[in-house]
Amino acid sequence: MTRRSGARLRTAALAAATTALLAGCSGDKLSSVNPKGSEASKIAGAWWLIFALAVGVYAIVGGFIIVASLRGRRTDHGRPSRISDGAFLWLGGLIVPALILMVVAAVTVETTAAVRKPSRDALRVEVVGKDWWWAVRYPDSGVTTANEIRLPVGRPVEIRLTSDNVIHSFWVPNLAGKMDVIPGQPNTLRFTVDEPGVYRGQCAEFCGLQHANMAFYVIAQTPGMFDRWLTRHSQPPSEPAGELEAKGAAVFQRLACAGCHTVDGTQAQGTRGPNLTNLGERRTLGAGTVENTPENLARWIPDASSLKPGVLMPAIPISHSDLEAVVAYLESLE
Ligand code: CUA
Numbered sequence: 204m205t206r207r208s209g210a211r212l213r214t215a216a217l218a219a220a221t222t223a224l225l226a227g228c229s230g231d232k233l234s235s236v237n238p239k240g241s242e243a244s245k246i247a248g249a250w251w252l253i254f255a256l257a258v259g260v261y262a263i264v265g266g267f268i269i270v271a272s273l274r275g276r277r278t279d280h281g282r283p284s285r286i287s288d289g290a291f292l293w294l295g296g297l298i299v300p301a302l303i304l305m306v307v308a309a310v311t312v313e314t315t316a317a318v319r320k321p322s323r324d325a326l327r328v329e330v331v332g333k334d335w336w337w338a339v340r341y342p343d344s345g346v347t348t349a350n351e352i353r354l355p356v357g358r359p360v361e362i363r364l365t366s367d368n369v370i371h372s373f374w375v376p377n378l379a380g381k382m383d384v385i386p387g388q389p390n391t392l393r394f395t396v397d398e399p400g401v402y403r404g405q406c407a408e409f410c411g412l413q414h415a416n417m418a419f420y421v422i423a424q425t426p427g428m429f430d431r432w433l434t435r436h437s438q439p440p441s442e443p444a445g446e447l448e449a450k451g452a453a454v455f456q457r458l459a460c461a462g463c464h465t466v467d468g469t470q471a472q473g474t475r476g477p478n479l480t481n482l483g484e485r486r487t488l489g490a491g492t493v494e495n496t497p498e499n500l501a502r503w504i505p506d507a508s509s510l511k512p513g514v515l516m517p518a519i520p521i522s523h524s525d526l527e528a529v530v531a532y533l534e535s536l537e
Pocket of ligand 1: 411
């Protein structure tokens with residue numbers, strides 16, 4: 204290999220590594236340095252400033268270490284340095300660090316205050332951390348759903364967070380900072396989404412066996428689309444469309460399902476498990492555990508713990524034809 208082709212190869216490898224690194228920080232990945240909301244932008248701004256200061260300090264201290272190791276111990280015969288040892292210690296050991304910490308403190312306090320500022324026309328949403336899923340309710344319209352939070356872009360939202368079991372943490376890195384979800388201590392998270400899109404969120408506080416499978420999605424839509432969605436879900440869903448779906452609805456009421464789950468406008472009013480009124484339009488089953496497909500739902504219903512070990516939903520003994528009908532019914536609910 205010639206010297207030049209070796210250098211070219213190294214440059215290409217470096218470029219590929221940099222691209223891969225940057226790709227990890229963008230796209231639909233969970234990332235707090237790829238903000239899609241005004242509060243997230245402020246947090247990202249503070250993060251980049253602190254990062255730049257840290258890189259500066261690292262480079263300067265590293266530079267001094269290299270210079271010191273190259274020069275070795277100074278003797279009295281050496282050139283006198285322009286700055287005395289005492290002044291150097293005061294400056295590098297106290298004044299500069301104090302200035303940096305003051306800047307960081309001021310930026311942190313300012314960002315925190317800006318992020319927490321209440322807004323009068325905020326859309327209110329109540330989110331309850333469950334044993335390993337999220338209950339979602341829009342108190343002004345009474346619409347209830349689970350594991351997916353629809354929001355309009357451009358309007359401030361106020362998410363009231365509580366838990367009825369252990370401590371969880373609500374985190375959508377692209378949209379806002381992390382907020383603990385504590386039993387008996389409601390916390391309020393405020394943010395505005397700037398861009399329509401689907402943003403993944405994750406429970407960020409260890410809460411038991413299925414902590415890793417306690418995800419959710421924020422689906423940000425234009426205000427018009429969001430209003431239509433909210434209006435449609437303020438009314439009970441329409442009657443089952445076909446024969447199979449109607450049979451599924453009857454089986455759902457007859458078996459254990461209705462004891463734990465609600466389907467608005469029906470006799471199923473259980474509240475232990477997620478509200479299933481719009482299950483058909485959700486992306487995943489089990490709070491991000493598996494994709495919402497008829498095949499996965501047909502595996503979930505008889506034995507949910509095979510997909511999500513430790514899940515509170517018990518195994519449901521169900522015949523093949525009943526299962527087929529219930530799957531058709533639930534997937535038709537939109
Ligand atoms: Cu809920 Cu971790």
